[in-house]
Amino acid sequence: MTQVFDRFPWLGPLLFVLAFVLAPLVPGGYVLYIFTLVIIYTLASFGTNILTGYTNLISMAGAVFFGIGAYGSAILTTHFGVPLVLSMFLAAGIATVVGLLLALPVLRLEEVFLAIATLGFVMISVEIAKSSGELSGGENGMGAPGPVLFGWELDERAYHLFVAVVLAGALWVARNLARSHFGRGFLAIKGSDTAARALGLNTTALKLVAFGVCAFYTGLSGALYAPLVRFIDPSLFSIMVSISFVSMVIVGGLGSILGSVLGAVFVIGAPQLLTYLGFDQFQRALYGVAMILALMFLPDGLASLFTRKRLPAADAAEGGVAK
Amino acid sequence: MTVMEQANPALAAQGTAPLLSIRNVRMAFGGIVAVQDVGFDVMPGTVHALIGPNGAGKTTMLNCISRFYTPQQGSMRLATPSGEVELLGCKAHQVARLGIARTFQNLELFAELTVFDNVLIARSIAMRATLAEALLGLPRQRREERAEREHVEKLLEQLGLQRHAHAVVRDLPYGTQKLVELARAMALEPKLMLLDEPAAGMNNREIDALGDTLRRLQVSTRATLLLIEHSMPLVMSISDTITVMHNGAFLAQGTPRDIESHPAVIEAYLGGGKSGKRR
Numbered sequence: 001m002t003q004v005f006d007r008f009p010w011l012g013p014l015l016f017v018l019a020f021v022l023a024p025l026v027p028g029g030y031v032l033y034i035f036t037l038v039i040i041y042t043l044a045s046f047g048t049n050i051l052t053g054y055t056n057l058i059s060m061a062g063a064v065f066f067g068i069g070a071y072g073s074a075i076l077t078t079h080f081g082v083p084l085v086l087s088m089f090l091a092a093g094i095a096t097v098v099g100l101l102l103a104l105p106v107l108r109l110e111e112v113f114l115a116i117a118t119l120g121f122v123m124i125s126v127e128i129a130k131s132s133g134e135l136s137g138g139e140n141g142m143g144a145p146g147p148v149l150f151g152w153e154l155d156e157r158a159y160h161l162f163v164a165v166v167l168a169g170a171l172w173v174a175r176n177l178a179r180s181h182f183g184r185g186f187l188a189i190k191g192s193d194t195a196a197r198a199l200g201l202n203t204t205a206l207k208l209v210a211f212g213v214c215a216f217y218t219g220l221s222g223a224l225y226a227p228l229v230r231f232i233d234p235s236l237f238s239i240m241v242s243i244s245f246v247s248m249v250i251v252g253g254l255g256s257i258l259g260s261v262l263g264a265v266f267v268i269g270a271p272q273l274l275t276y277l278g279f280d281q282f283q284r285a286l287y288g289v290a291m292i293l294a295l296m297f298l299p300d301g302l303a304s305l306f307t308r309k310r311l312p313a314a315d316a317a318e319g320g321v322a323k
Numbered sequence: 324m325t326v327m328e329q330a331n332p333a334l335a336a337q338g339t340a341p342l343l344s345i346r347n348v349r350m351a352f353g354g355i356v357a358v359q360d361v362g363f364d365v366m367p368g369t370v371h372a373l374i375g376p377n378g379a380g381k382t383t384m385l386n387c388i389s390r391f392y393t394p395q396q397g398s399m400r401l402a403t404p405s406g407e408v409e410l411l412g413c414k415a416h417q418v419a420r421l422g423i424a425r426t427f428q429n430l431e432l433f434a435e436l437t438v439f440d441n442v443l444i445a446r447s448i449a450m451r452a453t454l455a456e457a458l459l460g461l462p463r464q465r466r467e468e469r470a471e472r473e474h475v476e477k478l479l480e481q482l483g484l485q486r487h488a489h490a491v492v493r494d495l496p497y498g499t500q501k502l503v504e505l506a507r508a509m510a511l512e513p514k515l516m517l518l519d520e521p522a523a524g525m526n527n528r529e530i531d532a533l534g535d536t537l538r539r540l541q542v543s544t545r546a547t548l549l550l551i552e553h554s555m556p557l558v559m560s561i562s563d564t565i566t567v568m569h570n571g572a573f574l575a576q577g578t579p580r581d582i583e584s585h586p587a588v589i590e591a592y593l594g595g596g597k598s599g600k601r602r
Contacts, residue, residue: 182457184444198425199416
C-alpha cells in the first residue's frame, strides 16, 4: 500500500476529499453530522500536533482553547451581532492570546510537568464558564446560532463544505509552517533543546509560537463546532476533550499532518461509527480496545500505514549508485 | 593567513587583539567549585587547545562560554565587528548568533532527523522571513528556503557527507555522527568554534584524518578553534596555543613545545592519584 502512495502523492488527498468531504453529502443527516464533526476536530488535531508532535510539548489545555472558540463565537454572534465568519476568527484570536498568556508561566516546565500544569487551566476555565452570568448562561449553557454566511443560511451540506474549505486553508498554512525554519525549529526543540539553543534558536520564542498556533487552530475548531451543535455548555471545558486532542495526535502519528487527520477520524469517528452500527452498549470499551491495539501495532501512529520511513540502507544504496 | 604565519602562529597573533578574553571566571555548583579564577585569551585565527586531567573544569569552561552555565564571577569578552560584547550579558542563542558555534562531548544531534535537516536547522540564523511570511509561504520565505538548501548541499559535499544527506542521523555510525555535528556547527559560519573532545571514541587513523580536517577547515573558514581534547598527538600537532587546567584552576599556557616540557603540567598529568579524580 505504501508504494502506491509514494508513487501518487495526490492520491491521499483525493481519497480524503472523496471519502470525507463528498461521499457523506449523499446520505446527509447523522452520517454527514459525524463527518462534519471529524473535519472540525481535525483542525484541533493539527494544532495539537504542532505543539505535541513537532515541539514535544504536551499540553492538556486544549479544552480551554476549544471552549473559548465555541463560546467566543456564540457570544459574539448572539450578543454583539458579529457576522459568523468574523466571529470565528475573532474567537480563535482570543484563544490565541489566552494561549500565549497561559504558556508564559509554564514554558519552563517539560513533559509530564507541563501536562499537569496545563491541566490546571482546564479546571479553572470550567469554573469560570459555570459562574459566568447571563452572557453565556452559566451552568445551563447557551444556544448558538446556526451557520449564516453573508446573509445566507447554510444547510447541513453547505456547512459541511464550508468547514471543509476552512480545513483546506488551515492545512495549507500548517504545511507552510511545518516546512519553514519555524517548523524545523519546533523539531529541533523536540530533538535537543540544548542543541537548538547552541544553534542560535530562541527556543522560548519558538515554544510560544507553537502554543499560539495550537491555541488558534483549536479555538477555530471550537468556533466551527458551536454552529454545528447549536448548543454549548461548560462541559466543553472538560479534561476528556483535552485528552481526546492529545490522543488524536498520538494515535494518528506525532509530527505528521496525515497523522492528525487519521487521528481525528479514529478518535471522533470510531466511537460514533460504533454507535451507528448498534454497538451502543460496548462502544466505549470497543473504542478503548481499538486504541490499545493501534498503539501496540502502530507505535508511529496510523500515518505509518501510508508513509514509508526512508530506510537508511536504501539511502546509502542510492548514494552508492550516484557516486 | 600566510604560510609564514601558519608556520609560526605567534606571528599571526602578534599585535592583534584577542578574539575572546576570559578573566577570573568562577563557576560553582552548590558547594562544589568546578572552575576557580580562570582566565586566558584566545587569539583570532588560531587553534587553541584546552587540556587537563579529567575533572579539570574544561567542559564547564566551554559551557560558560556558550552560556549554558552562568558563572558567579568573571568576564568573557568577545570581539565583534561592532565592538566588544560581554558574553555574560547574553543568552545561549544570542551567543550562537554572535558567531560562536560548538559541538558536544556526547553529541547533541537531532537523532530522528536526516543529516540534511540537522544542518539546515543551523541555517535558520540566516533566515529573515517572519512568522507571517512562513505561514503564508510568501516569496522571501521560499527564496531563502531555496538558497539555504543549496548552501547545505554544498557544505555536505565539502565534508564528504553528501551520500548520507538523507539518512536519519540515529542510523549512522558514531564517527559519521561526529562529522555531522561538526558540519552543523560549521553551518553557523562561526568566528569561534568550540569543540568538546572531537576525537573521543576514534582510532588513531581517524584521529589523523580529523586533524587534517580541522586544519583544513580552520584555514578555509578562518574560524578560530577552541578545543578540548585528550588525544595528545592531535593536540600537539594542530594547536598554536595550549591552555592547561588542573582541578578547576588555570595551570599553564604556551605553545605545544612549551607545554610538553612544562614541569607543572607533567606533574599534573603524572603526579599520582589527584589527577585521576573525576568530577
